[in-house]
Amino acid sequence: MSIFERYLTLWVALAMAAGIALGTIAPGLVSLVAAAEVASVNLVVAALIWAMVYPMMVGVDPSSLRGVLKQPKGLAITLTVNWLIKPFTMAALGVLFFEVVFAGLIAPADAQQYIAGLILLGAAPCTAMVFVWSQLTRGDESYTLLQVSVNDVVMVFAFAPVVAFLLGVTDIVVPWETLVLSVVLFVALPLAAGLVTRARLGSAERIEAFQSRVKPGSVIGLIATVVILFGLQGEVILDRPLVIALIAVPILLQSYGIFALAYAAAYALKVPHRIAAPCALIGTSNFFELAVAVAISLFGLNSGAALATVVGVLVEVPVMLSLVAFANRTRGRFAARGV
Numbered sequence: 001m002s003i004f005e006r007y008l009t010l011w012v013a014l015a016m017a018a019g020i021a022l023g024t025i026a027p028g029l030v031s032l033v034a035a036a037e038v039a040s041v042n043l044v045v046a047a048l049i050w051a052m053v054y055p056m057m058v059g060v061d062p063s064s065l066r067g068v069l070k071q072p073k074g075l076a077i078t079l080t081v082n083w084l085i086k087p088f089t090m091a092a093l094g095v096l097f098f099e100v101v102f103a104g105l106i107a108p109a110d111a112q113q114y115i116a117g118l119i120l121l122g123a124a125p126c127t128a129m130v131f132v133w134s135q136l137t138r139g140d141e142s143y144t145l146l147q148v149s150v151n152d153v154v155m156v157f158a159f160a161p162v163v164a165f166l167l168g169v170t171d172i173v174v175p176w177e178t179l180v181l182s183v184v185l186f187v188a189l190p191l192a193a194g195l196v197t198r199a200r201l202g203s204a205e206r207i208e209a210f211q212s213r214v215k216p217g218s219v220i221g222l223i224a225t226v227v228i229l230f231g232l233q234g235e236v237i238l239d240r241p242l243v244i245a246l247i248a249v250p251i252l253l254q255s256y257g258i259f260a261l262a263y264a265a266a267y268a269l270k271v272p273h274r275i276a277a278p279c280a281l282i283g284t285s286n287f288f289e290l291a292v293a294v295a296i297s298l299f300g301l302n303s304g305a306a307l308a309t310v311v312g313v314l315v316e317v318p319v320m321l322s323l324v325a326f327a328n329r330t331r332g333r334f335a336a337r338g339v
Helices: 008-025 027-035 043-058 062-068 072-101 108-122 130-136 141-167 176-201 204-232 234-239 241-268 273-284 288-299 304-329 331-336
Strands: none
Touching: 008 027, 008 204, 008 234, 008 304, 027 204, 043 130, 043 141, 043 176, 043 204, 072 108, 072 141, 072 241, 072 273, 108 141, 108 241, 108 288, 108 304, 130 141, 130 204, 130 273, 130 304, 141 176, 141 273, 141 288, 176 204, 176 288, 204 234, 204 304, 234 241, 234 304, 241 273, 241 304, 273 304, 273 331, 288 304, 304 331
């Protein structure tokens, strides 16, 4: 492992602090970055995520895509957790904490807004960053691509009905431009670039050597993304630290709980680790661009719902890194069972 990968948690912690400092010291620069946005997708962040996803896409072997369907268990776990469990547990945790546990700390109107934001997060499983987490756990590139692709297709049909049911509203307007643009930027384009690169490299040895060379750039891209995300939200973090902390509690419980459920199911069903780790991480991670966009369209830019989705952005990277570390530490347990 490179020095960047070995001490990744430290670099991310420093990046979080640097982002908050940048947002305080150079608000003009942060505003300039924030303005580079199309359909609720920040183009600067998108470019960095693209750089993180691309090295893994080089490892996608088109000839193996037909074979991944012979291992349906990982895909079944992903779909079950993402669409039959996760949205409903997130809604339940939101109600538990903001109507019961934190009832004395939060005004009822604000509590309903935070619950709505949490529901939007729970109903929007990850599209982009899961490729990064899969790469860090040595996941199967082709199978991860299949899981994300199928999940995106389901999201097109299931997101609005699930959110409408849980929020009790009927006028959910899915921001299709955000959904389509994200899939194009984070899946289609890096996949096309990866396939072209793979074809030009030719041999498996050259492909592996190329991935090793570009992987540090992927980690640096992750750190730069954290700086920008925390820079964009630095003012909110400093102005409302208690609210941020309260919203983070159910998100943290949801994240670790969903991962534990999916990872344990994969272990029990003897799913290989290279598939088990990404399938558990997909359900844990969130499609925050979509969640933020819908929160703003439904409740407004300065609403509590929008704030809750932003907290999901801030919590995600540290949580996911801790789960990546756990998945890597427990790889041997899957190997011991012959999977």
